[in-house]
Amino acid sequence: MxxxxxxxxxxxxxxxxxxxxxxxxxxxxxxxxxxxxxxxxxxxxxxxxxxxxxxxxxxxxxxxxxxxxxxxxxxxxxxxxxxxxxxxxxxxxxxxxxxxxxxxxVFAIQDEIAQAIVLAMQVRLSDGELAHSPGGTGKYEAWAAFHQGVIAHLTYTAEDNLRARRLYARAAVLDPEFVDARVFEAWTHWQHARSGFSKDRAADFAECRSVVKELRNSGVDTANLRHLDAVTWLMEGDYDTAISTAQAAVRAGKSRLFGNTPAAIVFIYCGRYDAAIDVLRETIRSVPATPNDTIYNLAMVSSLTGAHERAIALAEEYKRRVQGDLYGWTTLAFACGAAGVTDRARETMLEFRELYPDYRLSDFAAHEPFRDPRTLDSILAVMRAAGLPD
CATH class of the missing domain: 3.40.50.10610 (ABC-type transport auxiliary lipoprotein component)
Incomplete structure (x- = not known):
């Protein structure tokens, strides 16, 4: 409160x-x-x-x-x-x-303050647990570098994602026992590839797999690592393993920054919408300010399950919160298009294309690993109707 x-x-x-x-x-x-x-x-x-x-x-x-x-x-x-x-x-x-x-x-300042407060409260939660949970650190310098990395990470821009990677790497050097610094450095590779920033997606996902394997072999078994493992299996196309790993991650506990949202990502792409909604709602109940990732994924699953009014409201909120993320526009365009609010979908896509004129349906599809190709086809049809070219 x-x-x-x-x-x-x-x-x-x-x-x-x-x-x-x-x-x-x-x-x-x-x-x-x-x-x-x-x-x-x-x-x-x-x-x-x-x-x-x-x-x-x-x-x-x-x-x-x-x-x-x-x-x-x-x-x-x-x-x-x-x-x-x-x-x-x-x-x-x-x-x-x-x-x-x-x-x-003055109105822009109000928006900046509101966004900063949500981020600060989310970071504060992770900081409070940092020295006391498995994978954390008790060294101030490592904590400070990690903290700065978190702030950069959660802006979801390509530049800040790379900056977060450098800061996490520095935290790991300052405290070699700081497991979560290694895990979240790997998360930036996943984010870079997932968001279309990467020039070599396969190499970024391979780095995630390498870190998971190395830490697992050394006896590490934290919730953060399990969540990363689950979404990495997803992007590698091993859906059954992704589901079982996501279920184990939820039982193990929440990811430090994202709650159970990584598991929800797996459930959404594997068509297990009820499970996704359950873990997203649990994440919302357990934190004082809902993480941006939770808003985004709840918007997507709401559209996919026909809860269109809620989907549009959530997509609008995500776009307002994370103004540097292209998914703010695509999610809102899809939510409006799926709801039959055609004019709004086209207006949103027009704004998006002014900012990203070279973006195509193929770019969007490359980062959407739905298990059932018919789901992706239906999304692409909505995006095409909204004005995103092939």
Whole structure:
């Protein structure tokens, strides 16, 4: 649960207080739209206006796990907004950022803060477990490198994926016993190949298999490794082994960053939609802010099972959250097209093609390993009708 305190006005201008209040209220509204995140109402949060209380006191009184506070300062047409997310129990700063923008950019700032909070809360969960779970580390330098890698990893761009790989590799050097650093370095290879960034998909998947085999042979058997193993079997086309490995991964526990979403990916591509929905919903119930991967995969399986209204809402949320990921457009176009909202599907695909003019149906199909080829054919038909060329 999150409490958004009234942002402080740092400029003694008559209308500045109204502006700061408006920013706080709009953030409450924007954050309330994020699935899996409970945001306390304005009435609850604004009761602490002009009161000398700490974030932990506010959290304790309101029952909030996190508190967002900040300040606003303007000068002419320039605006500075600072925001910080605080752990309601420990008082530790989970995330902080400063935004120097034009006054006209205030709405973009709201979106940036909302996205950053979801990411920060997701990272915070992994950090809290890092030194205490199998595969973790107790060395600060390794933890810091891994933490930076996570932040880069979850933006889903090609450049940041490679940056995450370098940071995970550094964490593994700093602590050779830090198994998860090795596992998530391999995950970046999987992500690179799966997302179409790779120039040699086979080599990237081979690296995943090599890491899994090496760690398994050394006696490692963590949930993170099992989830990676499952999706690697999927991309290698061994569907039965992928399913059994995914089932074992769910029993073993959640992946550090993705919950049980990797297992859900296997279930979706193997046509086991009910199993996928079950593990995705369980992931949503178990975290304070739903991971982006969970939103994406729940959108896809919702379209495939005919829950079109939910699919469109989820696809819109994913596109809004992860603006650098081309799957934001393709998922929304498919969700709208499958629902019969043809004009919206075509509009979305038109926007997509302006950004990715060389992208073709064959590019999309290359990264969609459905066990039943008829499923992929039906998706491609929807995408073709929306305007994605062969």
């Amino acid at each position: 999150l409490a958004v305190l009234p942002f402080l006005s740092m400029t003694r201008v008559a209308d500045q207080d109204y502006f700061a209040d408006g920013l706080s209220e709009d953030l409450i509204t924007a954050l309330s739209y994020l699935r899996g995140l409970t945001v306390l109402s304005r009435t609850s949060s604004f009761a602490f206006r002009d009161r000398s209380v700490t974030a932990t006191e506010v959290a304790n009184r309101l029952g909030a796990g996190y508190v967002l506070e900040g300040s606003v300062r303007s000068s002419g047409d320039r605006l500075r907004v600072t925001a910080q997310l605080i752990d309601g129990v420990t008082g530790a700063h989970v995330w902080a950022e400063r935004y120097d923008r034009l006054l006209s950019d």
